[in-house]
Each structure stands twice: as structure tokens, then as C-alpha cells.
Amino acid sequence: MIYRLLPQEINNTLINYDMKKIQEIRLRRNAPVVINYQGKNCVLKRMSGGEPVFVTKEMIEYVLKRATENSLYAYNNQIKQGFITARGGIRLGIAGESVNSDKFMPTTIKNINSINIRVPHEVKDCSAFVFNYIYSKDYGIKNSLIISPPGAGKTTYLRDIARKISGIEDKVFNTLLVDERFELASTLDGEPMLDVGMYTDIVSGASKEFAFSNGIRVLRPDIIITDELMSEADVDACINAVNSGVKVIASIHANSISELKERQGINKILTARCFERYFLLSNKNKVGECISVYDENHKCIYF
Amino acid sequence: MVYVGCVLIIVLSSVVGRGLVKLFITRDKFYKELKLFVGYAKTEIEFSQIKLTELFDKFFEEKQVEFLKEFQEIKNYLMQNEKKCLDNKILYFLKREERRNIEVFFRGFGTKGVSEEIGQLEKYQEELKRKINEVESIRRTNEGLIYKLSLAVGVVVCILIA
Numbered sequence: 270m271i272y273r274l275l276p277q278e279i280n281n282t283l284i285n286y287d288m289k290k291i292q293e294i295r296l297r298r299n300a301p302v303v304i305n306y307q308g309k310n311c312v313l314k315r316m317s318g319g320e321p322v323f324v325t326k327e328m329i330e331y332v333l334k335r336a337t338e339n340s341l342y343a344y345n346n347q348i349k350q351g352f353i354t355a356r357g358g359i360r361l362g363i364a365g366e367s368v369n370s371d372k373f374m375p376t377t378i379k380n381i382n383s384i385n386i387r388v389p390h391e392v393k394d395c396s397a398f399v400f401n402y403i404y405s406k407d408y409g410i411k412n413s414l415i416i417s418p419p420g421a422g423k424t425t426y427l428r429d430i431a432r433k434i435s436g437i438e439d440k441v442f443n444t445l446l447v448d449e450r451f452e453l454a455s456t457l458d459g460e461p462m463l464d465v466g467m468y469t470d471i472v473s474g475a476s477k478e479f480a481f482s483n484g485i486r487v488l489r490p491d492i493i494i495t496d497e498l499m500s501e502a503d504v505d506a507c508i509n510a511v512n513s514g515v516k517v518i519a520s521i522h523a524n525s526i527s528e529l530k531e532r533q534g535i536n537k538i539l540t541a542r543c544f545e546r547y548f549l550l551s552n553k554n555k556v557g558e559c560i561s562v563y564d565e566n567h568k569c570i571y572f
Numbered sequence: 573m574v575y576v577g578c579v580l581i582i583v584l585s586s587v588v589g590r591g592l593v594k595l596f597i598t599r600d601k602f603y604k605e606l607k608l609f610v611g612y613a614k615t616e617i618e619f620s621q622i623k624l625t626e627l628f629d630k631f632f633e634e635k636q637v638e639f640l641k642e643f644q645e646i647k648n649y650l651m652q653n654e655k656k657c658l659d660n661k662i663l664y665f666l667k668r669e670e671r672r673n674i675e676v677f678f679r680g681f682g683t684k685g686v687s688e689e690i691g692q693l694e695k696y697q698e699e700l701k702r703k704i705n706e707v708e709s710i711r712r713t714n715e716g717l718i719y720k721l722s723l724a725v726g727v728v729v730c731i732l733i734a
Contacts, residue, residue, distance in 0.1 A: 343622065
């Protein structure tokens with residue numbers, strides 16, 4: 270699928286690499302192509318001569334055309350947030366000149382000069398260990414928060430959890446997936462590009478604040494799954510959902526639970542005690558490794 | 573025998589004359605339909621931001637498109653990034669320069685943001701209005717003349733043979 274997006278010159282070189290081990294492909298204008306191979310950044314080199322492949326303006330235009338199916342204007346809402354979701358759940362992070370930028374959101378991004386293609390990996394059953402702490406036959410589903418630094422596999426975990434919840438012991442849980450940045454389900458033309466379970470309603474592109482309150486009102490979910498709580502408003506949306514009796518499984522960027530305590534506005538999530546389980550992921554030894562589990566009193570129950 | 577030959581030559585020159593006139597009419601109609609498409613695309617991009625493939629399909633479905641084959645060719649040219657130019661066999665009624673202008677416009681179609689794209693379409697719409705006026709006036713001046721000229725050539729050939 271990824272080959273469809275890339276120019277022939279890059280494809281010819283990528284063939285020499287194991288696609289399953291590539292996490293990112295970075296294209297920066299007038300610089301060599303850099304790939305994240307098994308967690309390490311390296312320059313993409315041609316087999317013959319070992320010369321790096323340099324990115325041209327035309328290559329960037331080609332990738333954008335292919336990713337947007339020759340309809341860049343149709344992706345304006347995503348572009349102004351700095352990404353494009355292409356077919357197959359491939360996410361392209363973009364950098365360029367922000368137009369009419371106010372403090373938070375530009376009108377659009379023009380003269381795009383860098384693209385970070387994130388190759389999606391569906392690691393089925395990766396959350397098996399964590400899931401044992403989230404769900405039990407007697408207590409049902411527990412409100413859970415996945416804490417991890419960027420690139421440690423939170424999104425892959427959440428996607429797997431959504432999929433698993435959909436099919437527990439023939440029970441049907443109405444799951445609402447709040448996919449603000451199109452990362453979890455990667456919906457394209459209304460269709461999820463990645464498997465997030467059969468009984469999952471997906472709200473893409475909306476703020477958590479809106480999606481939570483509106484979703485609870487109109488879709489009556491049993492569980493809400495969302496990733497990357499970033500602001501106080503996101504935290505408030507979670508607390509309100511939990512207080513409404515809806516189970517919430519979310520993720521947040523942090524290196525430890527103590528780091529969360531230091532963050533103003535965000536630390537409310539700990540003081541409100543709305544989550545019953547906290548999972549700390551790390552990418553030190555391997556991507557997506559759960560290194561510790563905490564209970565609702567922030568006491569470590571697995572290390 | 574000579575008379576039969578003369579009649580055939582005159583019929584042939586009439587057919588050729590009509591063919592040439594039809595070329596002008598086709599060109600005129602095509603530009604009008606292209607303008608219709610540009611207006612349609614502008615509205616669709618402004619209000620629904622549908623993708624180009626869908627936009628073309630919707631246009632074919634909703635409008636009575638006379639130049640379906642020609643628009644399919646434009647769509648293929650646009651969507652297949654490897655296709656370098658429009659097929660001159662399909663768009664035979666256009667001059668090379670006219671085909672080139674259409675290629676230039678469609679090469680950049682879909683590569684900009686919403687407001688830029690709309691601005692570009694409005695500009696092209698104006699350009700097409702001018703082109704239609706030009707093509708129409710050429711057609712009006714030439715259609716009668718070409719038909720008569722073609723017949724006259726037939727008659728002259730007949731006289732020479734006779």
C-alpha cells in the first residue's frame with residue numbers, strides 16, 4: 270500500500286528493506302530520505318554504490334497528489350492540523366508555511382516541504398497482558414489510562430483494546446471511538462482503514478469535548494476509547510464521561526505517573542481518581558512494552 | 573459517366589464542407605461544456621469538497637454530458653500522474669495549443685487548498701468565456717464561407733473535368 274504513495278525512485282530502493290520493520294519514512298526537501306528502521310533512524314541508500322536518495326520538490330508534490338487522490342482541497346481540514354490520512358490507514362505528518370495562523374490553528378499549510386509517512390502496524394493481540402487488568406468477568410471493564418512517551422505504541426494498544434472489547438465472550442459493548450486526529454481508525458471517506466472492532470462507533474476529527482458530550486447523548490456508549498489527552502478540556506471531558514457512568518479508556522503522553530502529577534490542569538486526572546488502572550508503556554527495550562501497572566490509588570501493582 | 577462523376581464530386585465537396593463546419597460547431601460546444609464543468613467543480617469544491625474522481629462521476633451522472641469520452645480522457649489524464657498529455661485522437665477538434673492550455677489547467681487542478689482552487693477555477697471560467705466568444709465568432713464568420721468554398725472547389729473541379 271505504501272508503495273502506491275511513493276515515487277519510483279524511492280520505491281526501487283525501499284524494495285531492499287523489510288517493510289514490516291519500517292516505522293516511518295521522512296521526506297525533507299533537498300535532503301536524503303530517512304527511514305525509521307526497527308526504531309532507529311537511518312538514511313535510505315541505494316544498493317548500488319550506497320548513495321542516499323535525495324528528496325526533490327517534485328517528489329513531495331507527487332506524494333501529496335497520491336495521498337490526497339489529486340484532491341488536496343478535500344483534505345484542508347486535516348492539512349491545517351498538520352496531517353493527511355491516506356488509504357490503508359497511512360498517516361502523513363506535514364510541515365510547511367502556516368497561512369493566517371492564529372494561536373492554535375492555521376487556515377491551511379502551504380509550500381509543504383517535509384512529510385513524515387507513518388507506516389501503520391496492526392499488532393493484533395499486543396494488548397493481551399494489559400487487557401487482563403482492564404477487563405475481568407466479575408468486575409467488567411475498568412476505566413484505564415495508558416501512559417507512554419511518543420512512539421511507544423499507545424495508539425496500537427488502544428486500537429487492539431477496541432478490537433478486543435468488541436468481541437469479549439459474545440457480549441456486545443457499544444464502543445465509541447473518539448479519533449480526533451484520525452490515528453486510531455484512520456477513517457477515509459467514512460470507512461475505517463484499520464480494524465477497530467465490529468461494534469465500534471467512530472467519531473473522527475471532532476474535539477474530545479464535543480465528541481464525548483455529544484456521543485454520550487446520542488449514541489449512549491458503554492465505553493469510550495480515545496487517545497492523547499492533551500488539555501484540561503480533554504481531561505474534563507473524561508471526568509464528565511466517567512461521572513455519567515460511561516467507561517473510559519484513554520492515553521496520554523508522559524514518561525511516568527509522577528510526571529503527570531506535575532502537569533497543571535492535567536494532574537486533575539489523578540486527583541479526580543476517575544481512572545482505576547494506569548499502564549506505563551516504554552520503548553526502551555522494545556516498542557510497546559508495558560513496564561508497570563498502577564491501581565486507582567496510584568499504587569504500583571505490577572513492575 | 574462524366575456527369576455522374578461531377579455529381580459525386582459535388583456531393584463529396586458538400587460532405588467535406590459540412591464536416592469542416594461541424595468541427596467548428598463541436599469545438600464551440602465542447603468549450604461551453606467545459607465551462608459548465610468548471611462552474612460545477614467550483615460549486616462542488618466550495619460546498620462539499622468532494623474528491624476529483626467523485627466530482628467527475630457526479631458530473632457525468634447529473635448533467636447530460638455530450639462530450640463524455642472527451643471528459644473521461646481529461647479525468648484519466650488528471651488521475652494518472654504518469655500520463656503526459658491528452659490524447660489528440662479524442663480531442664481532434666482542438667488545436668494543439670488549445671489542448672496544451674487545457675493540459676496546463678488540469679495538471680494543476682486539485683493541487684491547491686480550497687480558496688486557491690476556487691480562485692483558479694473562477695479565473696479559468698473567465699478565460700473560457702473569452703475563448704467561447706472567440707470560437708463562436710470564428711464559427712459564425714467561417715461556417716457559411718467554408719461550406720460555400722468547399723462547394724465552389726467541387727464545382728471548379730467538375731468544370732475542369734467537363
